[in-house]
Amino acid sequence: MQKLPRTFYDQDTISVARGLLGKQLVHIVDGVEYVGKIVETEAYLGEHDLAAHSSKGRTRRTEIMFGPPGYAYVYLIYGIYNCMNIVTERAGHASAVLLRAVEPVKNLEGRTQGPGLLGRALKIDRALNGHDLLSDDFFIAEANAAEKISIVKRPRIGVDYAKHWAKRHLRFYIKGNAFISKV
DNA sequence: TCATTGATGGTCT
DNA sequence: GACCATCAATGAG
Numbered sequence: 001m002q003k004l005p006r007t008f009y010d011q012d013t014i015s016v017a018r019g020l021l022g023k024q025l026v027h028i029v030d031g032v033e034y035v036g037k038i039v040e041t042e043a044y045l046g047e048h049d050l051a052a053h054s055s056k057g058r059t060r061r062t063e064i065m066f067g068p069p070g071y072a073y074v075y076l077i078y079g080i081y082n083c084m085n086i087v088t089e090r091a092g093h094a095s096a097v098l099l100r101a102v103e104p105v106k107n108l109e110g111r112t113q114g115p116g117l118l119g120r121a122l123k124i125d126r127a128l129n130g131h132d133l134l135s136d137d138f139f140i141a142e143a144n145a146a147e148k149i150s151i152v153k154r155p156r157i158g159v160d161y162a163k164h165w166a167k168r169h170l171r172f173y174i175k176g177n178a179f180i181s182k183v
Numbered sequence: 184t185c186a187t188t189g190a191t192g193g194t195c196t
Numbered sequence: 197g198a199c200c201a202t203c204a205a206t207g208a209g
Contacts, residue, residue: 061193
């Protein structure tokens with residue numbers, strides 16, 4: 001499998017969020033390979049984006065978002081679920097892409113249509129926060145075949161507190177895919 | 184079918 | 197002590 005290069009993540013965040021659709025997320029634990037096809041993402045555009053955690057400033061939790069692109073940002077939400085993000089753009093820009101849903105490809109059990117479920121199925125937890133996505137046990141690979149997909153744009157989920165930022169169409173998913181968290 | 188609520192814990196003020 | 201980029205179970209209609 002061909003890993004995506006660092007330069008892929010060093011583009012504007014919306015392009016990365018759209019570009020990730022159809023790619024494969026791979027996590028290898030104790031020799032077991034967990035693979036899911038990314039079908040839904042959300043873009044968080046940096047410190048000015050009131051929905052982004054980084055809008056609260058540089059803190060211990062958000063530190064990784066301010067770093068260079070191509071690293072994982074994993075956080076615990078509601079005390080139960082781990083959510084998986086990918087840091088994008090140059091260091092200091094504090095932007096990231098949230099992976100909201102994947103389609104099971106290999107060794108995934110249970111549902112995967114939502115950020116919390118996705119994290120559970122792929123064995124992702126906060127120990128992976130700051131992990132390099134060009135490593136050999138946790139990375140994103142090129143899609144198998146060049147399948148043509150249609151991308152749907154929608155407002156992001158669960159960010160009503162972010163005023164006008166909540167209305168922007170920064171959630172992207174593959175049209176017609178059966179593993180989308182919400183339509 | 185829809186709206187409401189409980190579970191559960193790290194982070195920040 | 198309040199707030200969450202969530203999910204599943206519950207109960208009303």
